[in-house]
Every structure is written in structure tokens, then in C-alpha cells.
Amino acid sequence: MSDELLADWRDRAATFEKALKSAVVGQDRAIHLITLAVFARGHVLLEGDVGVGKTTLLRAVARAIGGAYERIEGTVDLMPTDLVYYTYIGEDGRPRVDAGPILKHGAHLATFFFNEINRARPQVHSLLLRIMAERSVNAFNREYQFPHLQVFADRNRIEKEETFEISSAARDRFLMEIQIETPSDTAIQADLMFNTRFHDGDALISKVPEAVLPYTELNGIGKAIQDSVTASQALQDYAVRLWGALRRPGEAGIRIDGVDTHRLVEAGASPRGMSLMLRAARVEAWLQGRTQLVPEDLHGALRETVAHRIFLYPNYELKRAELVGALLEACRAQIAAP
Numbered sequence: 001m002s003d004e005l006l007a008d009w010r011d012r013a014a015t016f017e018k019a020l021k022s023a024v025v026g027q028d029r030a031i032h033l034i035t036l037a038v039f040a041r042g043h044v045l046l047e048g049d050v051g052v053g054k055t056t057l058l059r060a061v062a063r064a065i066g067g068a069y070e071r072i073e074g075t076v077d078l079m080p081t082d083l084v085y086y087t088y089i090g091e092d093g094r095p096r097v098d099a100g101p102i103l104k105h106g107a108h109l110a111t112f113f114f115n116e117i118n119r120a121r122p123q124v125h126s127l128l129l130r131i132m133a134e135r136s137v138n139a140f141n142r143e144y145q146f147p148h149l150q151v152f153a154d155r156n157r158i159e160k161e162e163t164f165e166i167s168s169a170a171r172d173r174f175l176m177e178i179q180i181e182t183p184s185d186t187a188i189q190a191d192l193m194f195n196t197r198f199h200d201g202d203a204l205i206s207k208v209p210e211a212v213l214p215y216t217e218l219n220g221i222g223k224a225i226q227d228s229v230t231a232s233q234a235l236q237d238y239a240v241r242l243w244g245a246l247r248r249p250g251e252a253g254i255r256i257d258g259v260d261t262h263r264l265v266e267a268g269a270s271p272r273g274m275s276l277m278l279r280a281a282r283v284e285a286w287l288q289g290r291t292q293l294v295p296e297d298l299h300g301a302l303r304e305t306v307a308h309r310i311f312l313y314p315n316y317e318l319k320r321a322e323l324v325g326a327l328l329e330a331c332r333a334q335i336a337a338p
Contacts, residue, residue, distance in 0.1 A: 006228060006286070009221050013039065013287060016064050016212045023060040023204045024053045025191065026183025033178050033304055034061060035287070038150065038213065040279040041222040042175025043132050045117075045166075045308070046154040052180050054154050058113050059205045065218070066211030067110025067148060070101040074119035080127040084139045102131065102146075103139060109146050110215040114153040118163045125170045128153075132173045148215045168267075168311065175276045176304040222283075229282040231293045234338035239298060243274050245331045246306060254330050259323065264316055269309040277305040295337040303328055 013035055020031045030046075037044045038061070046054050055071075062069035072083065083102045090096045102109070114120075114128065128151070131137050135146045153174075156163065171177070183189060192198050231239070245252035246269055250262030269277075281297040290297075307324045316323055 003228075006221075006224060010287060010289070012213055015209075019064050019208050019212055020057065020060050023208050024057045025198070026185060026188040027053060027057065027180060030057070030178050030180055033176060033301055036280045036283045036301055037175050038065065038218065039222050039225055039283045039286075040175060040276070041150070041219060042276055042279065043151040043173060044153075045171070045174040045177045046152065046180055047177060048154070048180030049182065050156075052182050054180050055113070055115070056201050056204060057180070058111070058152050059201070060208045061152075062111040062113075063205055063208045063210055064212045065110055065150075065215045066213075067215035068105035068108045069111045069113070070104065070109060071113040071115060072101050074114060074116040074124075076119060076121070078120045078124055080123050083124070083127060083131075084137065102137060103144055107145060107147060110148045110150065112149060112151050114151065116156045117153040118155045118166055120164065122164055122167065125164075125166060129170050129173055147219065171308050172270060172273060174308070175280065176301065177308040178304055225286045226279060226282050229285045229291055229293060231278075232338070235293050235295070238295060238335070238338050239274075239278070242298065242331055242335050243269065245335050246310065246327065249327060249331070252331075252335070254327070254334055256323070256326050256330050259316070259326070261327075263313055264323065264327065265310060266313045267311040269306050273306060273309040277302065280305050299332055302332070 016038075017031055017035050020034070021028060024031065034044060034057070046058075048054055059069070072078075081100075083100050085097050085100045085103065087095060087097050102112070117125070117128075127137070131146070131149070132151050135149050137144050137146075155166070183192070197204065241252070245254055247265060248268070249256075249264055250260070254261050256264075277298065278293075280301045281293055284300045285291070285293050285297045288297075303325065307328065310324050310327070312320055312323060
């Protein structure tokens, strides 16, 4: 793919981010991370309080990408088959079977949003895992393919009743876990409270330009980006050292005050997880106009791509958010970069 075409798509990426920021304010970092995920062709898990704009943001993403968009609500009584088909009694009194949200649009399904995924049972997570991993599902004696599908999910982090923990295997399928927080800037807070344009989500979404990033072309562009950004031997050696430190921080000489780093990490990031982190890093380099990776490209989305793949020993798990953040910062600071 030509450099001119990749440059044109870089301009489209900037337009995409600008369009999202017009609908959702105070979430610039989350929007940039989602842009990385879109071009890295990875799935995203969002976490945040109620009412911070997660659904509005994803509706804006779906409109700017084009293609079909479907959303499903996680509930305790949701069954795997509810993703695939639903049954009802027709006007003639006879039973009917219609395609569910996954099958309804076939290969044109581009964005699927699973709201409150941790309210659904593990059986539902298992089916979603297959769909995310293979972008396909078997139903009605045939296999359905979803070549352009990107899955977004959000997790309710406040309410614990009638919720189910997401397995490590399922979480590992998400390229990123992104925190969506209430904006801390008081001017933005006042705007969200008093500017009536933010009170009508449908009107906000309607102003987002459609198909800024044509969904049928994203796979090809994503592959071209990965092929166009290279890594020097020094950068590769650094990335391997960084991975080793995140898995065995004590052996790598990582120090964190008050923590026995030899007994901190029970299981670290998988090879798949680190390769996905590199996919996001290459997109970051491309967005910055570089054709070779630098350490800052790896650092940019390190927390979002790696933190959910690190599992601590039980005595440290209660302080997970604090300690994983400290581990990532310590590895960035203490592992020598080229």
C-alpha cells in the first residue's frame, strides 16, 4: 500500500477523533485509545461509572465507522442463544424464529456493544469469546462470518449483586481495557451540566459524520499499518526485557516501596497480550508519522493493553489497581530504553 494512501488515512483518523470529540467532551484520552483499537482491529472493554458517556461514545464510533451496529444488555437471565436468534409467536399463532443481534446483519455487522457484560452468565461470555476470537459463529447448520466485527463491552464496577466475574481467558481477548472517568476539568463539568446540547444524545450523534472510516476497508488499512512500521533490534530487545520485568519483576530488579516484587505477580501478560500491545504501538507510531517504533509508542497504551493481563498473588490483589499501576510505572522507569 502506498505511503500516500496511508497518509490519507492518517488524515481520516484525525477527522475521526475530531468527530468523536464533538459528541463527547472531556474524554480525549479514551477517544485516542479507541482510535488505536479501531486501526489495530482489536476489541475493547470499557469501565466507568454510570452516565459518563460510554454509550454515547460508542454510538458515535459506530456512526463514524459505518456498517451495522447492534447493542445487547447483559442480564442474569440472558442465554447464549439470545445472541444468535429469538423466538416468538407470529400473528397467525404459529412459532417464528428470527435472527438475533449477532446474525441480523451478517457480514455487515461492524460494531457490537455488550452493555454490562458482567451481568451475563459465563455461558454467554463463552459464546462471545468464540465470536471475538474467530469472528464467526455456527447457527442453523452453517457458519456465519463477521470479517469487520469489533466488539465493545462495558463492565459495571459498582453493583456486585447478580454479576459474574469475567474469566481471564475472556479478558485476554480484549485488546484494551479503558477507564472512562467523569471529567475533572470544572469548565467541562459546567458545560455538561448547563449546555443543553449535551442533554440530547440522539442530537449529538446525528451531527457525527457518517463512515469517516469506511468499515469494509479497515482490515486492509490495519494490516498495511502493521507492515509499514518496523522495530530496530534494540527496540525489540527492550520490549522483551519489559515483558520479562512485567512477568517477574523481582528477578528483573524492579523495586516498589513496601512490596516484595518476587511475590507480586502470579501470572503475567501472555504472548498474545504482548503482540496486541505491539499492534497498538505500531498504530501510535503511524499516527505520529513514524515508520519505526520508539519506546514512547510502547508506553502510550501500556496500561490499557497490559494491566488486565497481570494477575497478582492474593495478598496483593485487594490493592490491584494501585499496585499494577505502580508496577507499570516502575518498569518504565527502571528498564533501560534504547
